[in-house]
Amino acid sequence: MxxxxxxxxxxxxxxxxxxxxxxxxxxxxxxxxxxxxxxxxxxxxxxxxxxxxxxxxxxxxxxxxxxxxxxxxxxxxxxxxxxxxxxxxxxxxxxxxxxxxxxxxxxxxxxxxxxxxxxxxxxxxxxxxxxxxxxxxxxxxxxxxxxxxxxxQAQPNGATSVARVLLAVRDPERQAAMFRRSFGEAAVTAGSDGRVLLPCGPVIIEVAPHALVAAELGTAAPDPAGRGDHMALVGLRVSNLSATAALLRTRGVAAAPRPDALRVAAEPALNAVIDFLG
Missing domain, CATH: 3.10.180.10 (2,3-Dihydroxybiphenyl 1,2-Dioxygenase, domain 1)
Structure with missing residues (x-):
């Protein structure tokens, strides 16, 4: 499965x-x-x-x-x-x-x-x-x-699919155990830095310790709002990253450039980080 x-x-x-x-x-x-x-x-x-x-x-x-x-x-x-x-x-x-x-x-x-x-x-x-x-x-x-x-299905920002989901958790192995019982032992792989990965076709679900997520997201991170373990980020594949950047600029949306990506920080209306990936 x-x-x-x-x-x-x-x-x-x-x-x-x-x-x-x-x-x-x-x-x-x-x-x-x-x-x-x-x-x-x-x-x-x-x-x-x-x-x-x-x-x-x-x-x-x-x-x-x-x-x-x-x-x-x-x-x-x-x-x-x-x-x-x-x-x-x-x-x-x-x-x-x-x-x-x-x-x-x-x-x-x-x-x-x-x-x-x-x-x-x-x-x-x-x-x-x-x-x-x-x-x-x-x-x-x-x-x-x-x-x-x-x-x-035609998105003005060029988004075509989900590519990445990042969870911040206290114990990645606990979440990995649930994924293994749900999808089989081979479904989950371990990263070298303490995170676990659940590939879902073209989408990668990453389950990472709080410290790793905090180090990656910094001030862009969402408010846990009482959640001990939570989804922090969604990464979306776009058809043309330059066009996405231009659209966000014209709308006054702050998007931090990253290698082959743009990051929009969490804010109160959605409380999650959104990455646009080229």
Whole structure:
């Protein structure tokens, strides 16, 4: 069961408009707001095979879905693909992974021809005590045509895919053990500096000690906001880094140059570092 990344989730709580405005400023195209049958609202920024999701409520000061209510603003959801959520849940439990039963939900979407339909999903989540201070789950897309629509995949900033996810944790081996039980012993490799790596096709998930993440990110790092272990950074592949840099300059977005990359520091609307990678 090789890991394949499906999407990453920014929790924005009741600050949906603020989070959406920040992503738009960074050059992302957002889908129209969706309303889940679970009681949450979202926007997506869709790439070729994966996407970013803003998740919260569209009501300022409104109640949050119970399973996301305790999470601060930030990058908190790590989501893998599955083609059969129910079968996956059974396999995970048999492997000693504390998976919750598969859950079905939907949200209405407007179709290009003016009609309406539901985007439908089944997900399998891990018990939150099993991993970092975030949500790990698998998503089965029953209607992928309602998510990966061509008109939503052209990003003004040139982003084409997720390339890197960086987690800051106290004990990388604890997280690595969960990944091994979920995906097999060979799925996880060890870095020479104390971090562990979970390759997901073209995406690399890095789990690194706090000190290594602090040394890399410095003042750009997100506020842990009470999270002991958390996702700190997402790296996105772009089609033309020079064009991305020009767009960010015209919008007044500070982006620190790095070798073949641009880094946008964490700030309150998203509370996560975003790297644009050439």
């Amino acid at each position: 090789a890991p394949v990344l499906d999407h990453l989730v920014f929790d924005v709580r009741d600050r949906m408009a603020e989070g959406a405005a920040r992503l738009a400023m960074l050059g992302f195209q957002l889908t129209p707001m969706g309303k889940h049958s679970l009681g949450s609202a979202n926007h997506l920024s869709v790439f070729a095979e994966d996407y970013l999701e803003l998740l919260g409520t569209d009501i300022p000061g409104g109640a949050l879905r119970p399973d996301i209510a305790s999470y601060p603003v930030g990058l908190n959801g790590l989501v893998f693909k599955t083609e059969d959520a129910a079968a996956l849940a059974a396999r995970l439990l048999a492997a000693g992974v504390p998976a919750l039963p598969a859950q079905s939900f939907h949200r209405p979407v407007e179709l290009p021809d003016g009609g309406r339909d539901d985007a439908r999903f089944r997900t399998v989540r891990l018990d939150r005590a099993a991993a970092f201070d975030g949500r790990v789950y698998w998503c089965e897309h029953l209607t992928p045509q309602h998510v990966w629509r061509p008109e939503w």
